[in-house]
Every structure is written in structure tokens, then in C-alpha cells.
Amino acid sequence: MQNFDELKNMWQQAGSGNELPDAAAVLAKVEAVRKKMIRKNILLVIMLAFTFAFITWIGFHYDFELQSTRIGIVITLVAIVTGMLFSTKLARLLLKQNDPTLSNSEYLQQMIAFRNSLRLIQTKGITFYFILLTTGLILYMYEFASRNLTFGISVYSITLGWIAFNWFYLRKRAALKQEKEISAQIAALEGLNNNLKKD
Amino acid sequence: MEFEEIYNTYSPKVFRLCLGYVNDRDWAKDLTQETFIQVWQHLAKFRNESSVGTWIFRIASNICLRQIDRSSRMPKAEVPFQVEDKNDDTKNEQVELLYKCIGMLEETDRLIISLVLEDLPQKEIAGITGISEGNLRVKIHRIKQTLTQKFNEHAKL
Numbered sequence: 001m002q003n004f005d006e007l008k009n010m011w012q013q014a015g016s017g018n019e020l021p022d023a024a025a026v027l028a029k030v031e032a033v034r035k036k037m038i039r040k041n042i043l044l045v046i047m048l049a050f051t052f053a054f055i056t057w058i059g060f061h062y063d064f065e066l067q068s069t070r071i072g073i074v075i076t077l078v079a080i081v082t083g084m085l086f087s088t089k090l091a092r093l094l095l096k097q098n099d100p101t102l103s104n105s106e107y108l109q110q111m112i113a114f115r116n117s118l119r120l121i122q123t124k125g126i127t128f129y130f131i132l133l134t135t136g137l138i139l140y141m142y143e144f145a146s147r148n149l150t151f152g153i154s155v156y157s158i159t160l161g162w163i164a165f166n167w168f169y170l171r172k173r174a175a176l177k178q179e180k181e182i183s184a185q186i187a188a189l190e191g192l193n194n195n196l197k198k199d
Numbered sequence: 200m201e202f203e204e205i206y207n208t209y210s211p212k213v214f215r216l217c218l219g220y221v222n223d224r225d226w227a228k229d230l231t232q233e234t235f236i237q238v239w240q241h242l243a244k245f246r247n248e249s250s251v252g253t254w255i256f257r258i259a260s261n262i263c264l265r266q267i268d269r270s271s272r273m274p275k276a277e278v279p280f281q282v283e284d285k286n287d288d289t290k291n292e293q294v295e296l297l298y299k300c301i302g303m304l305e306e307t308d309r310l311i312i313s314l315v316l317e318d319l320p321q322k323e324i325a326g327i328t329g330i331s332e333g334n335l336r337v338k339i340h341r342i343k344q345t346l347t348q349k350f351n352e353h354a355k356l
Contacts, residue, residue, distance in 0.1 A: 002347065002350060002351060002354070003347060004343050004346070004347050007297060007316070007346065007347065008315075008318070010290075010293060010294055010297055011215065011294075011297060011313075011316040011317075012316070012317070012318070014215065014294040014297075019214070019224060019228055020210050020211070020214060020228060020231060020232075021232065023202060023203040023206040023207065024203075026232055026235050026236065026239075027202065027239070029232060029236060030236050030239050030240070033236060098261075098265070100237050100257075100258045100261040100262060100265075101244060101245075101254065101257060101258060101261075102257070102261070102329075103257065103326065103327060103328060103329030104257070104260055104261060104264060104307070104310065104327060104328045104329050105328060105329030105330060106329055107261045107264060107329075108264060111264075111265070111267075185267060189267055192267070192306055192307055195305045195306065195307045195308070196307040196328060196329075196330060197330065197334075199334060199337045199338060199341075
């Protein structure tokens, strides 16, 4: 029969064996993480710079008859870039990062708030992306479609059909999956928080 | 205090806390390393408001709680083996049993009891967890009883 103080002794005497790396190895890891972050940021900046250069080039290089074509190109590219950025987890970077030096209770609240914002970005963000992309494409194609009615109607129906398929089928499926994941995480975090608070 | 000194003093303690929480040695090792990466990154923010130990435990326990991303809930440990009380060689097995019994508690209770086992004053544990001292006192009393009871039940088997 053991009492709690004996358990405490047992706990404090239990070493970590030789399992833990030494301080130098941890510092090397810190450095590796830092370098990786810098590389990622540089890549992102280069990618954005190229996209903007491309948009500007298209806008000035070709001589379109209608302004709508030019505006369409810009809107479509903006939609693609925002879509790309959000899917590369930029959303996570934009939102306030969790601060691990807070107390457990504050930290859990922050993680819940973070997931709620993420949920909002995922639902509203994707709607915004589709609206932008559709508007951009409609404007862009107008100049060419207006030259020939049959060509115009067929190109518009194919494009809008494809967008509708994405919106009603693919988006719904992805949104359901993400929603399920985030809801489960929020529920689990709230469970932890409730356990922490109860007597 | 130099990072190396902090690391050498606190890494075994952090490892025990993480092991109590996840009940998996490799995973606990990763969490310990993650904790000290965060310690290094936030060291400039540390303003001696609490002891460095309390501050590190706060980071470590938050890193543990964050594991919700990896699996929706930490599985509660099972106790598949029996422990003989008499034999000297059973010391390690007894420690293993202690970890397993901690693993049977609720996640947040695992963190609280690990901090109690590290002999941290209740005031500091309240600061780490963010719950009132009154509430904490009741909780600690209950968890201590549950843990001792579980340990003795399984050790007797």
C-alpha cells in the first residue's frame, strides 16, 4: 500500500534516461526551424512579386478593345492568388498566433477563438473566392464572346457549368469535411476547458 | 540564466509532465523538444514575474493541450500488466504503473497532478492553469485520492 508522498518520491526519482537530446541538439533544431521559416517567407514574396509583375504586364501589353477584358484578367488573377494564399495556410499566419506563455485556461480560450475565426475565413473566404473568379471570367470572356453568338453561348455555358459543379459539389464536400474537423476540435477544446474549470 | 543551464535543469521535469500527459515516450520526447524550442523563442519575453520553472511548465502544459490537433482526445491509458510489490526490480515497473495511472485521469487533471508531483506550490499551479486557488485545492485533493487509489488497486492485482 503506497500513500501519495511515496508516489511523489517515485515520480521525482524517475529520470528521463538518456532519451533526451542535449541542449546543443535542441538549439540546432531551433536554428533549422528559423531557417525554414525564412525560406518559406522569401518564396512567398517572390511568388507574389511575379504575380503582380504578370498582372501589370498583361494589363499594358495587349491592346484589348474593351476595358472589361482587362478588368476581368485582373480580377481573375487576384482571385487565383488569394485562393492560393489561403490554401497555403496563410490564414493561419494572418490570425493571431497562440501564445504558449499564457495560462492554460487563457490558452484554451485562445485556441477556441482561433478556430472560430478559421471557420469564418473558410466559409466566407471560399464564397468570396468563387464570386471573384466568376465575375473575373465573365468580364474577361465578354469581348471574345460578343463577336460570335454561338461561340459566346457555348463558352459561357461550359465555363459557368464548370464553376457551378465546383460550387455545388466540390466546395460542399470540402466545406463539410473542414467543418467536421473544426467542430470536433472546438468541442474537444471546450471539453478540456470545462474539465479545467469544474471542481 | 543560460539556455543550456535551463535545459539541463528542466528538461527531465518537462519530460515527466509530457509523459504523464501522452503516455508515449517518443511522443513525450518530441513535446519536450517542442517546449524548449518555444522557451528559446519566447525567452526575451520572460520578465521574472514568476520563477523560470513556473514559466516553463506553463509553456509545456500548453504544448500538451495543443496536442488536440494531433488526435481529437488523448486516449486514456490501459493497464495491461500486473506489478509485484516485493521484488526490487519492480521499481521501474512501478514508475511505469504510476504513469499509466496518471494516463487514466482526465487530460487537465493529468497536468495538475504532474505539477503537484513536481512539488510546485499551489499558488504557482494556479498561475499555470489559470484556475482559482480555492478551486484548485478541491481539485488537487480529489485527484490525489483518485490517483493513490488507482495505483494501489492495480499494484495489488
